Amino acid sequence: MYEPITRPEETNDLRALVRRICDDHQMPLEERILRGEQVSWEDHRPGREAAKEAGLWGLRLPESLGGADLSVYDLVNCFEEAARPLAQLRFAGGLPAALVSAEGEQYERYTRPILEDRMRWAFAQTEPSGGGDPGGALRTTAVRDGSNWVISGSKVFISGVDAADIVLVVALTDPDKRQRGGISLFAVEKDNPGLTIAREIEVLGGLRVHELFLDDCRVEESALLGAAGGGFAEAQKLLSTARMTVAATALGIADRALEMMISYARTRSVFGGPLSEKQAVQGFIVDSWTEIHQARLALYNAAGRTDAGHDTRVEAGMAKLLGTETVGRVLDRAIQVHGAAGTSLDSPLAHWYGLQRLSRIYEGPSEVQKYRVIARKLLEH
The missing domain is CATH 2.40.110.10 (Butyryl-CoA Dehydrogenase, subunit A, domain 2)
Structure with missing residues (x-):
């Protein structure tokens, strides 16, 4: 699918690596979920282990702690790809900021077990x-x-x-x-x-x-x-990056939902011709593509400015707002194009529809991002 965003070659290689892991380990889990089976945390272990073997462990942790030491820009790109399967790839080795510099008893009691995947x-x-x-x-x-x-x-x-x-x-x-x-x-x-x-x-x-x-x-x-x-500041450190990863997850899902919409519209015949030739469906596709593109630009801007050392609470809030609002609209259109098939739990669309409605609430509701984070900053001067 055409995408007008140019990423560094190493970021594209990273995305390709995550997609291969997802295709090998997470897509089979998606098929099980769509058959109505329960998938446990342990069922996700092969994917986590494959990511670890590929160097994707503790994505934001420094190499001194065994982490991948990714930039926030690369982090959100990983999360986009990891969200494409319904059985999202869960990267392990994530450490709360307050424990990154832990020493002595705290290191042995909390940090080391988390890093070794013995504690969650x-x-x-x-x-x-x-x-x-x-x-x-x-x-x-x-x-x-x-x-x-x-x-x-x-x-x-x-x-x-x-x-x-x-x-x-x-x-x-x-x-x-x-x-x-x-x-x-x-x-x-x-x-x-x-x-x-x-x-x-x-x-x-x-x-x-x-x-x-x-x-x-x-x-x-x-x-x-x-x-x-210092707990409020520590919580905000968790939330600011979390808001960007929530946005990335939303956009990964929106991207796949758009691909599903396009594929279905091309193959489905209605009123004597392909569904893709109907103006309403073309509008759904173009609007979805445009919104995903705009939300992705906001996300990459927030990530890049974070990597440059800027305070990006406003940018992270904007990225979360746009990403989570966008995925809701894209999923709604994709389900509409699929008709009854899109409402069935045989389709990932129906599962995502409920899951992504939650994303507009957790890690700061859309209204909080609008009026307490973004608007307050704009009205300071």
Whole structure:
């Protein structure tokens, strides 16, 4: 399919490598999902191992930690390709920013096991009081008690808990300061008696997330990640890059949905001719292609400026906004072109439709990106 974006040759080689891994390992898993089979985390292991053997391990980590040390630009290109199969390729070895420079006990307890794929982590910020305004809505507290911290509160809609060994909990350590030095980040091991996984919640797309309770959950000083009061900044580090990878995932799915739309329109005959000759369908295809192109330019701009050392919270928010809004429209058009076949769970389109509706909410809803991130920055002067 024609694409008017010129990437560096090494980036194209990287994309081709990820696509080969996906074709070999993830596409067969997609076929199983479309047959109604359950696919587990362990079923994804061959793909993760193939990526590791190819050097795609800890994509953003420095080589000194065994990582691939990719630029953000190459990172988002990897995520685009990894999202094309319904059984998305999950790169392992990802490390929270607060643990990259960990030493001593923290390194041995958390960093090394994560790097060696012996430990997985989940990120717990959202609470029943709200997730779009973590600084203002946060109610979970952590209070010093001698050499320990005692955490109390609840979290909801937390993904990845079922496969995680530790949960990174965002908590208030100074309610008066809040996001200006009063929020900290803690690693809570899942077998901690003060941590309860209360219930599993099934959401759109067949995903399952969890509600957590922290009832006088006692952790040692070494569970504090980074400096006390630095948790909001650490969470934002996670979220800024995460917003770009969410956008990249959305665009990878949108790209494949567009390819499916074009292929189906070429082969489907209706009212005496190919569906591709109908003006409405041509409009769907052109509009989708144009929106994907514009969203991709915004994403690559955000990634490139991040690599150059700029503060790109606004650009990352714009990339997420455009990418996630675009994929929703593209999937809607693709399903319309496919007709009833597009609504069937025999097609990845129907699965993606529910999954990608979620992307406009998590890691910062579309409205937050518009009015709290982008508009606020534009109106500063």
